[in-house]
Amino acid sequence: AQSVTQPDIHITVSEGASLELRCNYSYGATPYLFWYVQSPGQGLQLLLKYFSGDTLVQGIKGFEAEFKRSQSSFNLRKPSVHWSDAAEYFCAVGGVAGGTSYGKLTFGQGTILTVHP
Amino acid sequence: EADIYQTPRYLVIGTGKKITLECSQTMGHDKMYWYQQDPGMELHLIHYSYGVNSTEKGDLSSESTVSRIRTEHFPLTLESARPSHTSQYLCASSPAAHSEQYFGPGTRLTVT
Numbered sequence: 001a002q003s004v005t006q007p008d009i010h011i012t013v014s015e016g017a018s019l020e021l022r023c024n025y026s027y028g029a030t031p032y033l034f035w036y037v038q039s040p041g042q043g044l045q046l047l048l049k050y051f052s053g054d055t056l057v058q059g060i061k062g063f064e065a066e067f068k069r070s071q072s073s074f075n076l077r078k079p080s081v082h083w084s085d086a087a088e089y090f091c092a093v094g095g096v097a098g099g100t101s102y103g104k105l106t107f108g109q110g111t112i113l114t115v116h117p
Numbered sequence: 118e119a120d121i122y123q124t125p126r127y128l129v130i131g132t133g134k135k136i137t138l139e140c141s142q143t144m145g146h147d148k149m150y151w152y153q154q155d156p157g158m159e160l161h162l163i164h165y166s167y168g169v170n171s172t173e174k175g176d177l178s179s180e181s182t183v184s185r186i187r188t189e190h191f192p193l194t195l196e197s198a199r200p201s202h203t204s205q206y207l208c209a210s211s212p213a214a215h216s217e218q219y220f221g222p223g224t225r226l227t228v229t
Binding site for chain 2: 004009032034036041042043044045046049051090094102103104105106107108109110112
């Protein structure tokens with residue numbers, strides 16, 4: 001079964017500092033990978049996705065993520081954090097065609113980001 | 118821009134009541150999903166549908182039921198609410214099984 005691990009439950013950074021949120025997945029093949037952001041009391045908004053091709057993907061709000069097959073990782077990065085980036089971030093993995101998880105997303109536990117002024 | 122709506126946004130209800138959480142999308146997506154999310158926790162898939170008259174249970178066992186009579190509508194029903202049902206319920210839709218999912222704002226349910 002596919003699984004996602006986000007090792008950091010809570011991260012605090014200063015505004016303007018760089019950010020990296022970690023995500024490790026377990027899956028038998030190259031999965032579809034996503035990062036979502038959730039503000040308090042809201043649904044999830046897609047930041048970026050990886051299906052295939054270039055392993056460095058660009059998303060909205062200045063975020064990027066790099067897929068590293070050898071490390072089974074899909075870490076999210078931002079060079080300079082803004083106070084409005086404070087939220088909870090979820091990594092998710094989707095199954096590929098032919099597998100029992102096709103069409104479903106498995107989410108990590110989330111990382112809460114706090115931004116200090 | 119994704120257009121997926123959930124009502125009500127907040128609901129406080131007593132034990133034993135029947136409730137229906139509404140979810141509608143205007144994008145014509147075939148795939149729709151219901152997730153349950155407890156505070157500070159990951160999302161767990163409880164139901165999904167790949168089209169009209171198609172519904173399946175998700176990975177997390179749930180006492181709720183769903184129906185899919187119209188493409189745009191995917192309501193979730195609890196016949197008899199219990200305090201253990203207190204949670205946030207998120208609805209999502211997707212144009213394809215391998216595509217990203219678009220989420221509604223969620224319904225926060227409290228059963229007293």
